[in-house]
Amino acid sequence: MIEVRIRFYEELNDFLTAANRRQEIGYRLRQNETVKHAIEACGVPHAEVELILVNGESVDFGYRMKPGDRVSVYPQFECFDISPLLKVRPRPLRNPRFVADIHLGGLAKYLRMLGFDTLYSRTFSDDGIAALSTRDRRIVLTRDRDLLMHRVITRGRYVRARNVHDQVIEVVSQLDLSGSIRPFSRCMECNTGLVSVNRDDIRDRLPEGMAERYARFSLCPGCDRAYWEGSHYRRMQKFITENIAVGRSEPVTG
Numbered sequence: 001m002i003e004v005r006i007r008f009y010e011e012l013n014d015f016l017t018a019a020n021r022r023q024e025i026g027y028r029l030r031q032n033e034t035v036k037h038a039i040e041a042c043g044v045p046h047a048e049v050e051l052i053l054v055n056g057e058s059v060d061f062g063y064r065m066k067p068g069d070r071v072s073v074y075p076q077f078e079c080f081d082i083s084p085l086l087k088v089r090p091r092p093l094r095n096p097r098f099v100a101d102i103h104l105g106g107l108a109k110y111l112r113m114l115g116f117d118t119l120y121s122r123t124f125s126d127d128g129i130a131a132l133s134t135r136d137r138r139i140v141l142t143r144d145r146d147l148l149m150h151r152v153i154t155r156g157r158y159v160r161a162r163n164v165h166d167q168v169i170e171v172v173s174q175l176d177l178s179g180s181i182r183p184f185s186r187c188m189e190c191n192t193g194l195v196s197v198n199r200d201d202i203r204d205r206l207p208e209g210m211a212e213r214y215a216r217f218s219l220c221p222g223c224d225r226a227y228w229e230g231s232h233y234r235r236m237q238k239f240i241t242e243n244i245a246v247g248r249s250e251p252v253t254g
Helices: 009-015 033-042 106-113 124-134 164-174 199-205 231-243
Strands: 003-008 025-028 052-055 070-074 097-102 116-120 139-142 156-158 196-199 218-221 227-228
Touching: 003 009, 003 218, 009 070, 009 227, 033 070, 052 196, 097 124, 106 116, 106 199, 124 139, 164 231, 196 199, 199 218
Parallel strands: 003 070, 097 116, 097 139, 139 156
Antiparallel strands: 003 025, 052 070, 196 218, 218 227
């Protein structure tokens, strides 16, 4: 039996069986097998991988493994600049734009609330999500491991948490997004960037008394939805303050 040794690091171990976590795995090598195929045969989606070292040298997904190779596989390094080492994609996953699958509508709304460009629709198919990810260089967010193994998806995150608040905290923490947060600068419904408006310009569309109670208002140019600093805004602000370390924030008016 011809073997290579593969070691997965950090949260990539979540995809492995308990017996294989946090240790080298003996993997039976097939003829001309790529490291990408071996990684996914172990259960780890390639879209979660940021760096692959074979015998200490960085390689891309197309590397053909050889008997005796020792493979180290690492997840996304959003906190560190690994550009000089990177081979699996042209640059690190630093552009915080997303496309969420049909099971993550709540997460999509929260990410928009934090100011992140996040596409979501209940009509999205797996192929449609893959196409959007490729076209716009978006990070795929999903609870479907098979989706992250789609051949054209290179940027993805398997969301472990089930509760939407925990999902938001997980994504922001794992992708080190706190410094990129711009709260209340994007429409939670259609993802369009909000613009500041004078309350007199939208007074006729506001609930009675709102124009007098609040000073700052925003409007979505995409769906014409009006925003103000009401109770919903305060609940969201409380969630951010208590759960997310915000590096730089913006007011509701963007």
